[in-house]
Amino acid sequence: MAAALPPSLLLTLTFLSINIFPSAPAAACHDTCGSTQVKFPFGTGPGCGSPLFSPYITCASNGTADQLFLKTHSAATYPITSISYDTSTLTLAPSSMSSCSAMHPATTSFSLDWTSPFQLTSTTFLLLSCHPSLSLSSPLCDPSFDYLCASIYTCPAVTSLGLPLFPPSNSCCVYSPANLDGNGKLDLKAMQCGAYASVVSLGDTPTDPSRWVYGVALKFSYGGALDNNLVTTKCSGCESSGGVCGFSEPGNGFLCVCKGGYNTSFDCSPAYNQNQDYLFDSASAYPFFFLSWFVWSSILAGLFGVPFWLVLF
Template sequence: MDSQILPFIIFLIAVTVTPLLSSAAPATPCQSNCGSLQIKYPFGTGYGCGSPRFEPYITCKSNQLLLTTHTGSYLITAISYKDSTLTITPSAMSTCNSMQQSPNLGLDWASPFQLGPSIFLLLSCTPPTSSLTIKGSPVCDPSSTHLCATIYTCPAVVNLRLPLFPPTNTCCVYSPANFNSKGELDLREMKCKGYASIASFQDSPTDPSKWMYGVTLKYTNGGFDDYYMNNKCNTCEDSGGICGYSPPTNSFLCICNSGFNATTDCYNNYNPVQDYEDLIGTSASLSTQKIMLGLWVGLLFYIAA
């Protein structure tokens, strides 16, 4: 055998096998959990995961699930797939233990999210809040002023430059709340310094230290989500897969633990000959090993000849 040909053959094998091995890792970091939260459709943990309508707004970073809007990124602390709601806890939101001045809170109009049944308490407002209006309509609920008196018992009110036990006419119970034309809770316009949002009283309506603070949001599925949730996603998740999509067409994918991505489910995903139309990743599977073995056997026969 010509000794000059051998290095070329070895180089050819390396060039052929390397792309196969480099495609072994899945192209998308789709996970079924982010920290302590279970991640199911329509949410996802990265590009190509979940629904393409939700992907621009929901991300998993450092085991924290975040909702990002034009006003900032907010930690998601709870999800109810049954009720189609999630709870965010903005870092600048006030609680009984920590009160602070807050920037505006907002949602993108194009996003699939809207305000849920949270109760907003606007804090340290210019008195009297009974005259607080938006477009001429009063916004404060006079029947719930006891909530202002309750949260104003928290010593943290001094952080808003309020005295202990301040007058309740500097607080407004804004429920049901709404956002302005910019999709924001505009505290500056309403001349309030901060806000608290109550997601649940936790069976302690008179003890604000035990309330669950957070902003409840509802999310809505579009036509894409409804179709694939009803027809494919449930089957995919039942088979142990994670629902996703294949850019740029955003066609449905069932992302399986084996590394193969199916168009239906993961029950028979160990056979690479199946009809997988939209592969966005593969594994170092038996097929790759067969290709490598065939190349080496061919080389040995060539040397022996």
């Protein structure tokens, strides 16, 4: 009868089985969320996309369909309406934002996490229903864009802000170039304004606010050599083979999530052996083989009753 494994060895094997092998993503990763194509560095849930972006991007229901959202530390979530992977930009539609068709007092400030991989870009903020002293004296306001204030104040929706039709433009301020305060906020209360509109494009008729493209444009960057390496090597191969890029937890090791219901550390090509998962990943190969050697040495020592160091050497 085979010798029983010592309790210490059983404890070692249990520990290693829990900690050596990284877990797969908590849920399947997808290459779309609603009608939006999802590619690296973004993901549709935990363990999907880049570990740098995963805390900020999620796919959830907007009440009628699935949609990508950007999350912040303040628990604010902003719907993502478009992504350009060529220019590394995305557009948000904050619920607090006004437009020509619908204006409302902003009860919350727009905010971003300073530590996130996103920065404001190509967005013109129009501060509405402001104290007149702001537009007259504040260095925040760019008087060369006053025509934008006059244009948006032709929208009938201004009455929702408690303003009359065609109100004086001195209660409006074009905040350009836009910036956020030290807390990452567009603090309307501190600016003495009641609402804001944000515009990413004036369209072909700059004086017609009904044809402007409203939203907040953000630039995103991969933020490190690790992500850039994944894009140019493993991740591009994964996506080309029909997989979705993800990462294992803990350790953030690269995973290619395949539609066949399995994960690999390379891609989803038919020639790939699914049982090779994790074994040949450049970030984990050496620890894995060292620990495998250690485990088998421990087993042999326990079975044959020889000192552990004799098995090693």
